[in-house]
Amino acid sequence: AGPDPLITEVQDWASSFGDGVDVTPYGLPIQFEQDVVRRNVEWLTADTISSINFTPIHALDGTITPQGCAFERHHSGAIEMRKEDYRLMINGLVDQELVFTYEDLERFPRENHVYFCECAANTGMEWAGAQLNGAQFTHGMIHNMEYTGVSLRTLLEEVGVKPEGKWIYVEGADASSNGRSIPMEKALDDVLVAFKANGEALRKEHGYPVRLVVPGWEGNMWIKWLRRIEVKDAPVESREETSKYTDNLANGIARKWTWVMDAKSIITSPSPQAPIKHGTGPLVITGLAWSGNGAITGVDVSVDGGKNWIEARLAAPGQDKAMTRFYLDHNWDGTEMFLQARAKDATGYVQPTKTQLRDVRGLNSIYHNNCIQTWWVKESGEAENVEVS
Amino acid sequence: ETYGLGRPALPEEVAAWDLDVSPDGTGLPAGSGSVLDGEDIFAEQCAVCHGDFAEGVGNWPKLAGGAGTLDHEDPLKTVGSYWPYLSTTWDYVNRSMPFGNAQSLEPDEVYAIVAYILYSNDLVDEDFVLNKDNFLEVEMPNAGGFILDDRAEAEYVNFNDACMTNCKDSVEITMRALVLDVTPEETAAKSGTAAEDQVTEADAEQPVQEPVVETVALDPELVAKGAKAFKKCKACHQVGEGAKNRTGPILNGIIGATAGQVDGFKYSKPMMAAAESGLVWNEQELAAFLAKPKKYMKGTKMSFSGLKKEKDIAAILAYLQSVSQ
Numbered sequence: 001a002g003p004d005p006l007i008t009e010v011q012d013w014a015s016s017f018g019d020g021v022d023v024t025p026y027g028l029p030i031q032f033e034q035d036v037v038r039r040n041v042e043w044l045t046a047d048t049i050s051s052i053n054f055t056p057i058h059a060l061d062g063t064i065t066p067q068g069c070a071f072e073r074h075h076s077g078a079i080e081m082r083k084e085d086y087r088l089m090i091n092g093l094v095d096q097e098l099v100f101t102y103e104d105l106e107r108f109p110r111e112n113h114v115y116f117c118e119c120a121a122n123t124g125m126e127w128a129g130a131q132l133n134g135a136q137f138t139h140g141m142i143h144n145m146e147y148t149g150v151s152l153r154t155l156l157e158e159v160g161v162k163p164e165g166k167w168i169y170v171e172g173a174d175a176s177s178n179g180r181s182i183p184m185e186k187a188l189d190d191v192l193v194a195f196k197a198n199g200e201a202l203r204k205e206h207g208y209p210v211r212l213v214v215p216g217w218e219g220n221m222w223i224k225w226l227r228r229i230e231v232k233d234a235p236v237e238s239r240e241e242t243s244k245y246t247d248n249l250a251n252g253i254a255r256k257w258t259w260v261m262d263a264k265s266i267i268t269s270p271s272p273q274a275p276i277k278h279g280t281g282p283l284v285i286t287g288l289a290w291s292g293n294g295a296i297t298g299v300d301v302s303v304d305g306g307k308n309w310i311e312a313r314l315a316a317p318g319q320d321k322a323m324t325r326f327y328l329d330h331n332w333d334g335t336e337m338f339l340q341a342r343a344k345d346a347t348g349y350v351q352p353t354k355t356q357l358r359d360v361r362g363l364n365s366i367y368h369n370n371c372i373q374t375w376w377v378k379e380s381g382e383a384e385n386v387e388v389s
Numbered sequence: 390e391t392y393g394l395g396r397p398a399l400p401e402e403v404a405a406w407d408l409d410v411s412p413d414g415t416g417l418p419a420g421s422g423s424v425l426d427g428e429d430i431f432a433e434q435c436a437v438c439h440g441d442f443a444e445g446v447g448n449w450p451k452l453a454g455g456a457g458t459l460d461h462e463d464p465l466k467t468v469g470s471y472w473p474y475l476s477t478t479w480d481y482v483n484r485s486m487p488f489g490n491a492q493s494l495e496p497d498e499v500y501a502i503v504a505y506i507l508y509s510n511d512l513v514d515e516d517f518v519l520n521k522d523n524f525l526e527v528e529m530p531n532a533g534g535f536i537l538d539d540r541a542e543a544e545y546v547n548f549n550d551a552c553m554t555n556c557k558d559s560v561e562i563t564m565r566a567l568v569l570d571v572t573p574e575e576t577a578a579k580s581g582t583a584a585e586d587q588v589t590e591a592d593a594e595q596p597v598q599e600p601v602v603e604t605v606a607l608d609p610e611l612v613a614k615g616a617k618a619f620k621k622c623k624a625c626h627q628v629g630e631g632a633k634n635r636t637g638p639i640l641n642g643i644i645g646a647t648a649g650q651v652d653g654f655k656y657s658k659p660m661m662a663a664a665e666s667g668l669v670w671n672e673q674e675l676a677a678f679l680a681k682p683k684k685y686m687k688g689t690k691m692s693f694s695g696l697k698k699e700k701d702i703a704a705i706l707a708y709l710q711s712v713s714q
Contacts, residue, residue: 041573046438046448047635049623050488076491077620091403098395099402107394129564133572158391169409175491177484179409228406236409237474239481243466246535252460254471258538272566300551305560309553338560344551352548360543364464376562385566389559 028068035059038069039136044125049077050176052119054140057266057288058273063144063315063323064114067197070143072205073119075176079225083209088193092169092231095160102209105195108150108158113192113215114322116290118142118261120218120245120367126354128363130374130385134273138373138385139266144290144323147213149194152187155229165231169238170212173227180221181235182214186259190215190321193226216292216321217259218367220245250362263291263351264370265299265326265343276332276381283332285312287341289324294346296324303330305338305374305388306353312341337377338388354387410480414524417479421520422501424508430498431505433683433694434487437625437636443467443509446636453509456530469510473532475524479503489624490694607711615708618701622693629712637691642713644706646670659688676702 040053052073055065083102091097119141125131132138168187171179192213202208207224214221220240247255267287270276289296296318300309315325343351354371376386410416432441438449445451455465468478483499485491504519625637632639638651649656649664678685679702681695696702
């Protein structure tokens with residue numbers, strides 16, 4: 001090959017001007033990254049107003065999810081509320097029922113924490129078999145952000161919880177209200193009333209101006225547009241915690257109160273939407289791991305469908321209930337691979353196979369599918385979502 | 390130690406927001422509703438998505454049926470077959486339904502709708518009247534169908550083997566996503582083709598049909614208000630580029646259009662009859678329809694109760710005008 005004209009010829013960008021500092025007061029990704037966007041699956045729901053879209057995890061790296069491509073789940077659409085119109089009521093079994101404004105919340109001592117938020121239905125469409133061809137669709141109901149807010153414990157201490165207050169019921173200001181019951185122990189542990197994510201205000205679609213952050217627990221409990229917290233002696237058994245977000249077992253009995261998101265991992269690249277284009281030689285195999293039960297302690301990667309495993313390199317030590325990025329620096333010989341990742345967390349839990357889960361739960365569980373995923377990487381470098389024996 | 394922030398919640402404020410209803414009936418307001426009343430209200434408020442008999446329309450939830458399916462493949466989880474507490478149905482209908490018009494029902498209407506849902510699940514007779522006092526007497530078939538999360542015992546104790554070498558003999562593909570082929574294609578590519586197809590079809594079928602609609606100068610503020618008010622309609626209607634027929638037809642160019650003309654939408658018989666006799670959706674007709682759909686056209690499929698405020702009607706008309714221009 002001859003000399004590269006990109007080097008030998010003076011390019012336009014090397015001689016003329018680029019944009020001035022007044023062109024984009026709020027910056028957006030450059031046009032060449034237009035495909036790194038949330039996507040939805042049209043057949044999944046009756047209407048996009050009560051639906052979900054998926055984070056493009058196949059195209060991201062690191063651990064922090066930019067807000068603009070962090071998945072959305074609404075039950076009655078993303079509402080628009082001004083901070084000035086925001087009210088948070090805490091009522092029920094408390095010494096003093098109080099109403100807080102947004103400004104009030106800003107005056108309580110503040111905390112910062114990074115947590116993942118995963119929809120209980122993430123990977124749910126894969127229960128019965130390999131179905132959607134892309135990490136974004138199989139595992140994209142997740143994001144991981146740094147939240148700023150007030151500890152819920154602080155607010156509950158402000159109103160004074162009565163001894164008979166064993167649960168809280170939390171609801172949003174949108175038309176769905178999406179109420180959920182949370183046991184007091186968790187409420188007083190690590191739940192946050194958050195108003196910033198990744199340093200800036202929450203996006204409308206994530207509950208601006210205030211949402212609940214329930215670390216390690218299913219995303220449906222992270223009430224957006226949080227408007228009311230009621231201290232109660234028993235759970236409400238709302239629609240979202242009975243008819244939905246309960247896990248049907250093979251015998252027809254369903255598990256309820258399955259709040260924790262168990263340890264899980266996914267190889268984000270290579271994957272069906274991120275094929276290998278460079279041929280043989282050095283290949284970065286990378287992905288994400290997380291656990292609602294604590295920190296990720298290790299991730300194993302298999303290139304032969306689970307016969308043999310290699311310990312991957314964690315980009316940073318695992319953090320409690322937050323995403324961990326892993327890498328396996330591989331020398332690809334061009335033969336087909338069955339790529340799998342397997343997460344391990346601080347409790348000693350090892351991410352199960354789909355067969356292990358099905359043996360316990362059957363095929364109708366929908367929620368909490370944290371099985372090991374297989375990508376079949378073909379000699380061409382293209383990848384497909386498959387199940388293997 | 391407290392910070393002294395916030396202010397006391399007033400009783401009427403707590404009453405306005407503390408609406409949840411618990412399994413023991415706590416939170417239920419006084420009132421009652423019969424299956425018979427429920428049938429009418431359901432037809433008007435709920436049937437557009439959930440079907441006349443709570444059987445569900447398209448992808449919208451089925452509220453009735455499914456008894457005995459929970460241990461089958463693809464169990465049908467409805468109020469009758471799955472929901473353990475009746476309070477959940479009352480609470481959800483009261484606070485979150487109808488979709489796109491939540492918190493618009495009176496307690497008696499909610500009682501009636503819940504009574505009708507029970508009736509469609511064969512759980513009560515047709516002369517049943519539900520009220521606060523007999524609420525707990527209704528037996529929910531699947532009340533005993535739930536256990537608490539037992540993953541610690543059933544799963545965690547066994548999910549701890551991190552075998553590293555020679556963990557299995559063979560690896561065979563047992564299922565492939567590409568065989569099913571349900572993954573969305575790239576949106577850009579897809580909408581590109583769809584748009585082209587539409588243009589070709591339109592060109593072929595209706596060569597000249599353009600300048601009938603004169604461009605009216607619209608008040609941008611009114612249009613903005615209309616966009617907001619249109620949220621009520623969005624549960625069923627799409628408008629603008631890429632709009633598709635949903636529960637209701639797309640509304641592009643609706644103002645000034647002949648009734649019942651959207652391709653691929655199945656209109657009610659009365660709507661087709663009105664179309665044949667030349668109904669045109671000018672602002673006057675549309676305003677009358679939107680104010681009281683069922684009164685304007687008996688038998689219309691549009692199960693929307695109507696826009697009470699004339700301001701909203703004017704705003705929505707302006708909005709529909711604006712998106713069509």
